[in-house]
Amino acid sequence: MELFIIFLSAAIVNNFVLSLFLGICPFLGVSNKTSSAVSMGMAVTFVMVLTSIVSWILFFVILVPYKIEFLQIPSFILVIASLVQFVEMVIKKVSQPLYRALGIFLPLITTNCAILGLALLLSMREYSLIQSVIFGLGAGVGFTMALFIMAGIREELELTDVPKPFRGVPITLITAGLLALAFMGFAGMI
Amino acid sequence: MKSVIHMIATLTIIGVVAGGLLSEVNNWANPLITANQKAETEKAIFLVQPNGKSYEPVKSQELEIYKVFDENKNIIGYSLVSAGNGFQGKVKIMTGLNNDLSKIEMIEILEQVETPGLGTKITEEPFKKQFEGLQTLPQVKWVKGKAPENPNEIETITGATISSKAVVDIINFGLGKARSLKEKGAL
Amino acid sequence: MKEKKSLGYEYLKGLWEVNPVFKQVLGMCPALAVTVSVMNGLAMALATTFVLVFSSLLISFIRKLIPNQVRIAAFIVIIATFVTIADLVMKAKFPELSKALGPFVPLIVVNCIILGRAEAFASKNSPFRSLIDALGNGTGFLIALVVMGGIREIIGSRTLLGYQVLPNGFEPWLIMILPAGAFLTLGLLMGLANFYVDRKNRIEKQELVQKYRKTPDSVEIKGQEA
Numbered sequence: 001m002e003l004f005i006i007f008l009s010a011a012i013v014n015n016f017v018l019s020l021f022l023g024i025c026p027f028l029g030v031s032n033k034t035s036s037a038v039s040m041g042m043a044v045t046f047v048m049v050l051t052s053i054v055s056w057i058l059f060f061v062i063l064v065p066y067k068i069e070f071l072q073i074p075s076f077i078l079v080i081a082s083l084v085q086f087v088e089m090v091i092k093k094v095s096q097p098l099y100r101a102l103g104i105f106l107p108l109i110t111t112n113c114a115i116l117g118l119a120l121l122l123s124m125r126e127y128s129l130i131q132s133v134i135f136g137l138g139a140g141v142g143f144t145m146a147l148f149i150m151a152g153i154r155e156e157l158e159l160t161d162v163p164k165p166f167r168g169v170p171i172t173l174i175t176a177g178l179l180a181l182a183f184m185g186f187a188g189m190i
Numbered sequence: 191m192k193s194v195i196h197m198i199a200t201l202t203i204i205g206v207v208a209g210g211l212l213s214e215v216n217n218w219a220n221p222l223i224t225a226n227q228k229a230e231t232e233k234a235i236f237l238v239q240p241n242g243k244s245y246e247p248v249k250s251q252e253l254e255i256y257k258v259f260d261e262n263k264n265i266i267g268y269s270l271v272s273a274g275n276g277f278q279g280k281v282k283i284m285t286g287l288n289n290d291l292s293k294i295e296m297i298e299i300l301e302q303v304e305t306p307g308l309g310t311k312i313t314e315e316p317f318k319k320q321f322e323g324l325q326t327l328p329q330v331k332w333v334k335g336k337a338p339e340n341p342n343e344i345e346t347i348t349g350a351t352i353s354s355k356a357v358v359d360i361i362n363f364g365l366g367k368a369r370s371l372k373e374k375g376a377l
Numbered sequence: 378m379k380e381k382k383s384l385g386y387e388y389l390k391g392l393w394e395v396n397p398v399f400k401q402v403l404g405m406c407p408a409l410a411v412t413v414s415v416m417n418g419l420a421m422a423l424a425t426t427f428v429l430v431f432s433s434l435l436i437s438f439i440r441k442l443i444p445n446q447v448r449i450a451a452f453i454v455i456i457a458t459f460v461t462i463a464d465l466v467m468k469a470k471f472p473e474l475s476k477a478l479g480p481f482v483p484l485i486v487v488n489c490i491i492l493g494r495a496e497a498f499a500s501k502n503s504p505f506r507s508l509i510d511a512l513g514n515g516t517g518f519l520i521a522l523v524v525m526g527g528i529r530e531i532i533g534s535r536t537l538l539g540y541q542v543l544p545n546g547f548e549p550w551l552i553m554i555l556p557a558g559a560f561l562t563l564g565l566l567m568g569l570a571n572f573y574v575d576r577k578n579r580i581e582k583q584e585l586v587q588k589y590r591k592t593p594d595s596v597e598i599k600g601q602e603a
Contacts, residue, residue: 005275009279013278013279014278014279018556019556020410021405021406021407021409021410021556021559022406022484023406024405024406024409025403025405025406025489028402028405068213070212070213070215070216070220070461070465071209071212071461072461072483073457073460073461073464073483073486074208074212074453074454074457074458074461077453077457077486077487078450078453078454078457081450081453112487113406113484113487113488116483116484116486116487117480117484120480120483120484121480124480163568164571164575165568165569165571165572165575166564166568166571169402169564169567170564170565170567170568170571171564171568172564173560173561173563173564173567174560174561174564174565174568176560176564177557177558177559177560177561177564178557178561180555180556180557180560181552181555181557184305184555184556184557187277187278187305193444193446196444197444197446197447200442200443200444200447200451201447201450201451201454204451204454204455205454208454208455208457208458211458211462212458212461212462215461215462215465215466216465218469219465219466219468219469222468222469222470223465223468223469223472226468226469226472227472230472305551305555306413306533306534306551306554306555307534307549307551307554308551
């Protein structure tokens, strides 16, 4: 039950994009088409689950026992960067179709603050390993959902007559604001 | 080959220098951070026990609770920390209790992420004041939309019912644990 | 020859022309997340500027020593080090602010402004120019965050820097301090900025067109008279 609450909270109530503002860059950049939004979301979810495992081990098995928590930021960012590289290499070797679908999005993930934010949050909240994995999964699903909904709206938006100064990023932000308002309706579920 | 050595050497040097620098900064900052955290807890303990002069933590695995003493070292009550889910996330509360845990002295919201302007009203005086001198037996209760009739009731905030109920639940949860500790004689 | 631009330009361009938030659309996460009040925005911007200035300076000093293949990794380590310093100092000296900003201080590491300036400017320019550039971008970021924080604080909680500025009769717009308000404010501000730039460009173009039109016209008239 507790795990379910963590999942729901990360995916919907405290959605990474719409209420914690993590991962705004890809949210604005890759939400043009629903198809690329799904691929990006899948890549992020995959990396998030891996990150939650690796950063949990790094933090609670290495940094905390040796009292070197102050190295948290450099070590997390290096681990995430190498993890993404590694995942890219593995996918390229194992499955060409998957690489074609996710490949171009992977390098973008390193500087995605949602991933580092996830690692920092799970260490701040002192989750257990299983809770961390569920948290990572929930965050990834929430991210994918936000990206997918946004892409759907933007595809429609292409056909509308937006005032010129508001085309592109400004109207996307305003749409995101309305979406965030809608997501507030989920508050109170936990 | 030379370039590989160059690459590794550069990164190692940067890493070592960065690590050394950080450990120095950490040595300076760590005592201050610990002191800040301690001061914060201390402030909250005495905030909910206005007559308290000194305190001592009770050793317990399941509950964060402090014994509070007056100037003559007589125990006047307890300050108890409990946490739970509010409307949007974790709410952490410090509750001041009298000696036999039957009455609340005062409460203080330590952490909350409730909706600004609605749920955050739980941190404001009018709501917190309702808990002053509140009876806790058999447990704290809430009423909605009318003035409380019994000495163990508080009225929920309009527009923030869930947050208000959460506060009551969290206090009851902490109280329950404190009572079982008391029965075991650990308090 | 035109490559070396004046130092004043290097500073001022960051304020408006390439303002990190409004124009480059970088550093959006902190710009949206921490700007519920002016104070938070200010603190966040100062912490970011601190990291930006010192990492730019250091990267520029050692730019010739770092092999090209590992430069990004080296930059990230340097940036992460300064971010940790900023985080520790804030926790030690300003615990309240550090609590209000939460995980967003550590997240300065992945703020694209810093890596962006390191890669695009500091790794190619002298330390002094990098310093000026970093200060300019930092100030631009500061302006953006303070404007955002100011608007949201005044309308959302009637206060500015904690002092009440709007009368009690004004019902605060709660939406402004909610996440949705952040998106809306930034979207509207960016739209406004675009509108202003568009209009300015159009007026300049018209003036240019008129100027060119006038010259041949008057020549023609003179020719006819002769």
